[in-house]
Amino acid sequence: MIIKNICCIGAGYVGGPTMTVIANKNPNVKITVVDLNHARINAWNDPDVNNIPIYEPGLSKLVENARGKNLFFSTDVDKAIHEAEMIFISVNTPTKTYGKGKGMAADLKYIELCARQIARIATSDKIVVEKSTLPVRTAQALKAILDHTGNGVKFQILSNPEFLAEGTAVQDLLSPDRVLIGGEQSEEGIEAIQALVDIYASWVPLERILRTNVWSSELSKLTANAFLAQRVSSINAISELCEATGADVDEVSKAIGMDSRIGPKFLKASVGFGGSCFQKDILNLVYIAKTYGLNEVADYWEQVIIMNDHQKGRFADKIVSTLYNTVSGKKIAFLGWAFKKDTNDTRESAAIYVADALLHEQAEITVYDPKVTAEQIYADLDYLNLRSPEENRKYVKVVNDPYEACKAAHAVAILTEWDEFKTYNWKKVYDAVIKPAFLFDGRSILNADQLSAIGFKYTGIGK
Ligand code: UDX
Ligand code: ADP
Numbered sequence: 046m047i048i049k050n051i052c053c054i055g056a057g058y059v060g061g062p063t064m065t066v067i068a069n070k071n072p073n074v075k076i077t078v079v080d081l082n083h084a085r086i087n088a089w090n091d092p093d094v095n096n097i098p099i100y101e102p103g104l105s106k107l108v109e110n111a112r113g114k115n116l117f118f119s120t121d122v123d124k125a126i127h128e129a130e131m132i133f134i135s136v137n138t139p140t141k142t143y144g145k146g147k148g149m150a151a152d153l154k155y156i157e158l159c160a161r162q163i164a165r166i167a168t169s170d171k172i173v174v175e176k177s178t179l180p181v182r183t184a185q186a187l188k189a190i191l192d193h194t195g196n197g198v199k200f201q202i203l204s205n206p207e208f209l210a211e212g213t214a215v216q217d218l219l220s221p222d223r224v225l226i227g228g229e230q231s232e233e234g235i236e237a238i239q240a241l242v243d244i245y246a247s248w249v250p251l252e253r254i255l256r257t258n259v260w261s262s263e264l265s266k267l268t269a270n271a272f273l274a275q276r277v278s279s280i281n282a283i284s285e286l287c288e289a290t291g292a293d294v295d296e297v298s299k300a301i302g303m304d305s306r307i308g309p310k311f312l313k314a315s316v317g318f319g320g321s322c323f324q325k326d327i328l329n330l331v332y333i334a335k336t337y338g339l340n341e342v343a344d345y346w347e348q349v350i351i352m353n354d355h356q357k358g359r360f361a362d363k364i365v366s367t368l369y370n371t372v373s374g375k376k377i378a379f380l381g382w383a384f385k386k387d388t389n390d391t392r393e394s395a396a397i398y399v400a401d402a403l404l405h406e407q408a409e410i411t412v413y414d415p416k417v418t419a420e421q422i423y424a425d426l427d428y429l430n431l432r433s434p435e436e437n438r439k440y441v442k443v444v445n446d447p448y449e450a451c452k453a454a455h456a457v458a459i460l461t462e463w464d465e466f467k468t469y470n471w472k473k474v475y476d477a478v479i480k481p482a483f484l485f486d487g488r489s490i491l492n493a494d495q496l497s498a499i500g501f502k503y504t505g506i507g508k
Contacts, residue, residue, distance in 0.1 A: 046240045048172075049074060052129035054159050056080035056089055056118060058214070058321070058390055059176060059207050060135030061099050065107045066218040068116035070248040077117045077125040089118035100389040100416045103215040126166040131240065133205075134159050134187075135176040140325050149332040151180050151325065160187050164195040172237045174203045178266050178322060180329050184227075184259045201237035203228045204259045206266035211320065212387030224254045227262025267326045267333075271346055274323040276311040278352035284314035284507030285359065294507025295489060314507045316460060316487030317357040317395040319384030324350060324393050357395045361402035363504060364456055364485055372408035378454035378478075380447060381461025381488075382414040382422055389416040395487070396460035397425045404432065404440055411442045413450035415463055419443035452477045462488035475499050 053064045056078045068076045080086050088098035094105045094112070108116070119125060126132060136155040141147050156177065163173060173191065175184060184202045191200040204227035209217040224245045228238040242254050257265070284294040294314045302309030318324075327346050334343035365372050384394035391397065400410055412422055426437040444450050447466075451457050451474045459466060467490055475482050482501045484491075489505040496503045 046130075046236055048131045048240050048244060050129045051076045051131045051133065051244075052125035053078045053133040053135050053176070054080075054122065054126075054162075055133075055135035055137070055177070056082070056085055056098075057135065057137065058099055058211055058388075059209070060133065061089065061097070062101055062104055062209065062214040062218060063135070063176065063207055064133070065104060065111060065116060066215065067244060068111040069107050071244060072111075072115055074244070075115050075117070076111075077119055077129070079119050079122045079125045081120065081122065083120055086118050086120050100387075101212070101214045102387055107215065122162065123166050126163055127168065129171065130169075131172045131174060131244075132163060133174045133176045135207075137321075138177045138179060138325075140328055146332055149328045149335075151178075151329050153179070153183060153186070156183065156187065157190065160190040161194060163200075164191050167198050167200075168196060170199040170201075172201045172203060172240060174205050174241065175263075176205055176207055178206060178270075178326055178329075179204070179263055180333055181260055181263045181267070183263065199233070201229065201233055202259065203237055203241055204262035205241060206262060208266070208269065211390050212385050219248070221249060221253065224249055225257060225262050225265055226254065227257045227259040230258060267330045270322050270326040271330055271349065273311050274318055274327055274353070275346075275349045277313075277315065277318045277323075278349045278356075280312045280314045281317065281356040281506075282352055284356075287507040292507075297507075314489065315356075315395070315462075316360045316399065316506065317353045319392065319394040319396075321390065321392040324353070354398075357398045358402060360395070360458075360485070360487055360506070361399045364399075364403065364458060364483075365406055367483055367485075367502075367504065368456055372403055372406045372455070375408055375455035376453060376479075377403055377408050377410050378451040378457045379410055379412040380414075380450065380457065380459045380466055381463055382412050382417045382425075383461045383463075386461055386463045389418075389421070391417055391421055391425050394425070394460070397429070399458070399460060399487070400426065400441065401429055401431060409440050409442075411444055411450045411454065413444050413447045414461065415465060448473060448477060454478050456483040456485060458485040458487060459490065460487050462490045466490060471496060471501070472499055475501060 051074055053060045060078055064076050064078045085098050088096055094109045097105055097108055136159055138151045141150045141152040184204055188202050206225055226238050226241050228234040238256055245254055287294040298312040301307050302312050327350055331343045331347045382396045383391055422443050423437055427434050484501040484503050486505045493503045493505055
């Protein structure tokens with residue numbers, strides 16, 4: 046089966062970059078990315094390709110190459126579903142905020158809406174690909190909806206989780222460690238898997254394309270994220286011990302990372318992990334384990350989240366205690382708001398929770414982030430629902446210039462590891478802040494000795 050027409054539902058951080066790369070590598074396949082969010086689609090279609098809604102190094106160029114040729118962005122979901130032979134579901138699956146599984150289970154309402162819409166529109170057989178991270182056995186639910194509400198057409202469900210990390214999405218998509226495709230082991234299932242293998246095989250070596258059953262594929266995605274997050278929480282736990290004992294966590298990371306069994310990646314101590322996946326996926330895993338009565342398994346993974354919350358809280362506490370136990374009415378400059386560098390995504394960013402803890406202590410915060418808009422920062426604070434929108438705008442200012450952010454600040458805090466922070470004129474910052482000049486480096490990206498020589502009271506993580 047040769048696929049000529051693909052539709053992707055959801056033009057977000059996963060759907061947008063993934064489809065852009067697939068379109069670039071498969072010029073003979075027409076790809077339409079659809080979304081209910083008109084503003085987002087308009088931004089993807091903006092004549093100035095620098096205005097696409099997602100910041101990822103290298104992405105705008107790839108969009109420019111394919112857009113209008115074989116890559117289209119549209120709000121006409123029905124038409125795209127109708128025409129496609131293969132439909133990727135790439136909508137968001139946030140943690141449930143209500144009912145059973147509240148705060149833990151994945152909210153599948155957007156997925157279900159997609160399934161019902163596909164069932165309603167489809168008049169020819171289709172392959173439906175789960176791209177969003179889903180809890181184990183969602184494919185079964187998808188299939189039940191499609192088979193029981195459809196127009197008698199046949200659906201094959203594949204699980205094809207995306208492993209791209211934000212900030213390196215293009216690179217991760219162009220040379221993935223592996224592509225995972227889970228499907229039914231029936232004749233039709235195997236044929237559907239092959240159709241998707243063929244799409245990826247136009248640029249991914251075959252030995253990197255793994256075929257599994259659907260449940261293994263779904264569970265592998267949750268497990269990969271849980272393992273990665275666990276490494277960050279593990280090194281963050283050691284960072285606290287380093288601070289108490291005089292060891293340096295970066296030295297410990299380097300030493301253990303050179304053990305080839307451990308490896309060097311994901312051992313950077315930080316203010317805490319964020320992003321749309323780690324916390325959500327672990328909570329999901331915990332919920333699934335509990336559902337099966339596996340309480341020790343659930344507790345084991347939950348500890349990764351507990352440690353992460355502790356790390357974010359500890360950073361805020363350190364700022365308060367260092368500033369003589371009060372930040373009330375003091376200006377704290379935040380450098381960075383995104384959950385990591387090279388992305389404008391702020392979901393679950395540690396900055397949000399550190400800001401909240403400091404606002405609770407009546408601090409005033411001024412934020413500078415190279416890629417995050419003021420609108421997004423206020424939306425993140427408003428979403429916490431702990432203060433009125435007016436209070437958030439009164440006590441948190443957002444500026445476009447890092448030196449302005451730091452001007453007359455009682456402390457400067459680095460929340461995201463943007464490269465540009467390393468090249469600032471730190472003497473100029475020093476001259477502009479209130480003395481003693483406290484600097485809290487939540488990512489340990491600056492040179493402590495150089496900053497101390499300038500006069501800063503420098504605090505890193507795990508030092
Ligand atoms: C993650 C997975 O890496 C990716 O495979 C999956 O598809 C989605 O979830 P992402 O959340 O985009 O990707 O970014 P990632 O690079 O994994 O970082 C997650 C968080 O961990 C960030 O806040 C980052 O700053 C933090 N982190 C990462 C550390 O604090 N220390 C590290 O050593 C690595
Ligand atoms: P991710 O990081 O998983 O890509 P995002 O939140 O960035 O998540 O993107 C998901 C996108 O899916 C959003 O732009 C949202 O508007 C879109 N979406 C959700 N439900 C539907 C639906 N039923 N039809 C079309 N688009 C949808």
